[in-house]
Amino acid sequence: MTTRIDSDILASLAAHSVELIATLQHPSGAYPASPTFSAYTGYSWFRDGAFIADAMSAANEVDSASRFFDWCETILIDRRAQIEAIEQAEAAGTPLDNAQMLATRFTFDGHEGNDEWWDFQTDGYGTWVWAVVTHARRHDFTPARWGEGIELSVRYLLATWQRPCFDWWEEYEAERHVSTLGCVIAGLNAAADSGVLSSEMEQQARGAAAEALELIQTQGVRDGHLVKWLHSEAVDGSLAALISPLAVVDGTSPLGTATAARIDAELSVDGGVHRYIGDTFYGGGQWPLLSCMLGLAFAAGGDSAKARQQLEWAAHTVTPQRFLPEQVDDHLLDATRVPEWLERWGTVATPLLWSHAMYVRLAVELGEYTPPAWGESTSLAAESHHGNEREIV
Numbered sequence: 001m002t003t004r005i006d007s008d009i010l011a012s013l014a015a016h017s018v019e020l021i022a023t024l025q026h027p028s029g030a031y032p033a034s035p036t037f038s039a040y041t042g043y044s045w046f047r048d049g050a051f052i053a054d055a056m057s058a059a060n061e062v063d064s065a066s067r068f069f070d071w072c073e074t075i076l077i078d079r080r081a082q083i084e085a086i087e088q089a090e091a092a093g094t095p096l097d098n099a100q101m102l103a104t105r106f107t108f109d110g111h112e113g114n115d116e117w118w119d120f121q122t123d124g125y126g127t128w129v130w131a132v133v134t135h136a137r138r139h140d141f142t143p144a145r146w147g148e149g150i151e152l153s154v155r156y157l158l159a160t161w162q163r164p165c166f167d168w169w170e171e172y173e174a175e176r177h178v179s180t181l182g183c184v185i186a187g188l189n190a191a192a193d194s195g196v197l198s199s200e201m202e203q204q205a206r207g208a209a210a211e212a213l214e215l216i217q218t219q220g221v222r223d224g225h226l227v228k229w230l231h232s233e234a235v236d237g238s239l240a241a242l243i244s245p246l247a248v249v250d251g252t253s254p255l256g257t258a259t260a261a262r263i264d265a266e267l268s269v270d271g272g273v274h275r276y277i278g279d280t281f282y283g284g285g286q287w288p289l290l291s292c293m294l295g296l297a298f299a300a301g302g303d304s305a306k307a308r309q310q311l312e313w314a315a316h317t318v319t320p321q322r323f324l325p326e327q328v329d330d331h332l333l334d335a336t337r338v339p340e341w342l343e344r345w346g347t348v349a350t351p352l353l354w355s356h357a358m359y360v361r362l363a364v365e366l367g368e369y370t371p372p373a374w375g376e377s378t379s380l381a382a383e384s385h386h387g388n389e390r391e392i393v
């Protein structure tokens, strides 16, 4: 087990993480996944970005989060014709193929880019809607500013949510993934509650969310816990997010506690969470962002002591440059698979903004980081940059 870390050090890393994310946010509002990692450079993901924006919102970085949501909305508005074509083909019973669906990631200026990617993934279109509505509610304003983007996302999800697609890890395209469905449910319910939809679309959103939830409950549960995809037996670290922050599953319910316990038992080693058994990406190491998501799930289940241990584990992964990586290699599922990735893409993505974001989100949740009030944050970020730098040991 890791040694205990004092609260002031945990808080300092959270403040630093907020500052890092704010510094790296592109003027367009896009959050880069990682500024330096070969395969990610120049791109922003709806999935990563939505969770990053949620963390920035929770840290009272209201403008930063809003600007990311503006970026999302612009991308959707620019693809209105594509969404309408997808909708019409679906309604006519002649659905378009996966290559014609919306992309997973975009360049900072809002284009698909020229690099091949595992593109059809619906989760991000639900997650950003959940994040933007949560943001507006948290800071007590209306999400109407993003009404057009929310509506287009709902229309896209209504036409596509039933289809198998790549999961959070951009794998297993032929399956229907429980984490993906969870993101869709969170997004559709948030949209339905947002007040920006017509009453007809609001009903459709609620109906599809209820149907997807029923699907998870009947085909996505095994031995009392959620599973990686419909009818599978395994768990996936991403399932913790359905408990918190997405709140699709109540953290104190039997399903919530059993899912967190199963992830802990099957995928966590000392608090460091693997994505899933059989992961070979860079040897299948432990992901700080998943450790924080499991921490959020523990907190939602009422176990803040275990949640804090998760935060500490994540803090221990920080590099001397104070970057949080995508994964660490302290415990690998298959060490023989490391060299091929090093050769293909170089060293592990570091910093990964999503890792910093989940760290911040959990630190705020646990009261280990009390963000400055909205509007005061810039001066605090500047202060922590010039002095008070602390090494995590």
Ligand code: BGC
Binding pocket: 033, 040, 045, 047, 048, 168, 169, 170, 352, 354
């Ligand atoms: C992960 C995705 C993530 C992307 C960018 C990939 O390796 O599997 O979940 O969105 O990196 O961070």
